[in-house]
Amino acid sequence: MSWFDCVELGPPIEVFQLTRQFTEDDFPQKVNLGVGAYRTDEGKPWVLPVVRTAEKALANDETLNKEYLPVLGLETFSAASSRMLLGADSAAIAENRAFGVQTLSGTGALRVGAEFLARHLDKTVFYFSKPTWENHRLVFLNAGFKEAREYRYWHPESRALDIEGLLEDLRNAPEGAVVILHACAHNPTGCDPSHEQWAQIADVVKQKRLFPFFDSAYQGFASGDLDKDAWAVRFFVERGFEIFCAQSYAKNFGLYNERTGNLTVVSSNLANVAAAKSQLTLTIRGMYSNPPSHGARIVAHVLNNKELFEQWRGNIKTMSSRIIEMRKRLREALEALGTPGSWNHITDQIGMFSYTGLNEAQSLHMVQKHHVYMLKSGRISMCGLTPTNVGYVAQSIHETLT
Numbered sequence: 001m002s003w004f005d006c007v008e009l010g011p012p013i014e015v016f017q018l019t020r021q022f023t024e025d026d027f028p029q030k031v032n033l034g035v036g037a038y039r040t041d042e043g044k045p046w047v048l049p050v051v052r053t054a055e056k057a058l059a060n061d062e063t064l065n066k067e068y069l070p071v072l073g074l075e076t077f078s079a080a081s082s083r084m085l086l087g088a089d090s091a092a093i094a095e096n097r098a099f100g101v102q103t104l105s106g107t108g109a110l111r112v113g114a115e116f117l118a119r120h121l122d123k124t125v126f127y128f129s130k131p132t133w134e135n136h137r138l139v140f141l142n143a144g145f146k147e148a149r150e151y152r153y154w155h156p157e158s159r160a161l162d163i164e165g166l167l168e169d170l171r172n173a174p175e176g177a178v179v180i181l182h183a184c185a186h187n188p189t190g191c192d193p194s195h196e197q198w199a200q201i202a203d204v205v206k207q208k209r210l211f212p213f214f215d216s217a218y219q220g221f222a223s224g225d226l227d228k229d230a231w232a233v234r235f236f237v238e239r240g241f242e243i244f245c246a247q248s249y250a251k252n253f254g255l256y257n258e259r260t261g262n263l264t265v266v267s268s269n270l271a272n273v274a275a276a277k278s279q280l281t282l283t284i285r286g287m288y289s290n291p292p293s294h295g296a297r298i299v300a301h302v303l304n305n306k307e308l309f310e311q312w313r314g315n316i317k318t319m320s321s322r323i324i325e326m327r328k329r330l331r332e333a334l335e336a337l338g339t340p341g342s343w344n345h346i347t348d349q350i351g352m353f354s355y356t357g358l359n360e361a362q363s364l365h366m367v368q369k370h371h372v373y374m375l376k377s378g379r380i381s382m383c384g385l386t387p388t389n390v391g392y393v394a395q396s397i398h399e400t401l402t
């Protein structure tokens with residue numbers, strides 16, 4: 001008899017299970033298009049050169065020690081993060097209505113923000129895009145939300161954004177619901193609203209008094225330009241919305257396992273900032289007490305140094321350009337093979353991921369027959385493609401669809 005006899009086996013997490021299967025597979029031409037992590041042209045993980053530079057400087061800095069950080073984290077990091085998101089000329093920052101809180105990567109920012117909203121604003125209903133990053137539901141429900149609802153996003157026939165469906169679903173939302181919006185480089189579809197469509201979304205958010213919770217896991221990855229990728233968030237803030245935004249440095253700094261993130265909070269009233277900060281402090285204190293320092297120090301070191309900041313922008317360009325190049329090559333290869341269907345969506349989509357349009361059976365066939373590991377939804381990570389394997393992947397898609 002064990003206390004744990006009553007515990008049921010939970011479902012596996014698809015993306016991690018896929019990586020495990022990939023690792024165990026000894027097929028020489030296997031390709032991993034599952035996990036969203038950058039790879040070089042040689043298919044290797046990449047520590048950004050600017051990160052190496054910052055780490056060396058930090059290692060040599062005798063003034064640094066291993067004391068606890070404050071509960072809300074390293075201020076030089078969180079302030080620089082919010083500035084990077086909202087822009088150096090942000091009125092919200094100048095008026096001290098915006099601030100950042102260091103969190104355990106993007107997931108931690110979502111979790112801390114969601115728990116605050118559930119506990120202090122009595123929020124119960126949240127909306128996420130259909131489809132979305134598979135963790136949004138779990139993070140918000142674990143944070144105390146009661147009801148997960150979807151808004152339409154992907155239109156399978158046109159392989160593009162279903163803006164009418166999206167607007168209709170948000171129009172039918174209960175007043176005050178929280179809506180998760182991907183700031184840029186939508187995961188998994190790689191398909192973002194245009195500026196005009198964002199304006200339409202903002203109108204509905206205002207009309208229904210929804211609370212916009214942005215998720216910015218890919219700033220710099222969509223266009224290669226940090227400012228362009230922050231357009232939607234800045235647009236909402238300039239229109240006077242109060243927002244939360246979860247920022248992750250997993251992808252754009254390659255700091256996946258350092259768990260480095262920030263929750264940017266924008267309030268319309270300076271008078272509410274102290275109370276909000278005090279409650280966020282208690283939320284974090286009761287969750288993990290205070291955050292780790294290494295990743296935050298790296299990011300702060302780079303963001304607060306003009307020269308290193310420029311280097312970092314160059315590193316982002318390297319990553320985003322390689323992804324764009326792989327999109328081009330995959331599309332060209334499929335078109336050259338005469339693979340059925342149109343393939344312009346591969347190059348129209350942006351960011352790390354592409355929604356190929358392959359259905360579940362076809363995606364499984366790709367894994368089982370061709371050893372090309374991809375999610376059941378048909379999502380592929382463009383980072384897993386290299387000049388060496390793109391031809392093989394195209395051949396495999398071709399065989400699967402013919």
Ligand code: PMP
Nearest residue numbers: 105106107133187215217248250
């Ligand atoms: N949001 C989205 C949309 C993501 O794709 C990810 C990473 N896959 C995250 C948040 C959070 O990632 P992390 O916690 O590693 O920063």
